[in-house]
Amino acid sequence: MNGLLFLIPVALLLGLTGLVAFLWSLRAGQFDDPDGAAMRILIEDDDSPAS
Secondary structure (H helix, E strand, O other), rough: OOOHHHHHHHHHHHHHHHHHHHHHHHHOOOOOOHHHHHHHOOOOOOOOOOO
């Protein structure tokens, strides 16, 4: 029973930490353009020097 008194606050703290990290990444724009990086590799650049 004493273990629950320790583990419940630890679980709530870990859950709150995950929620804060998710909200931070959402505000930082981590999920704005999920397909952009995958499509950018397929586009050829014409800026390469001619040999």
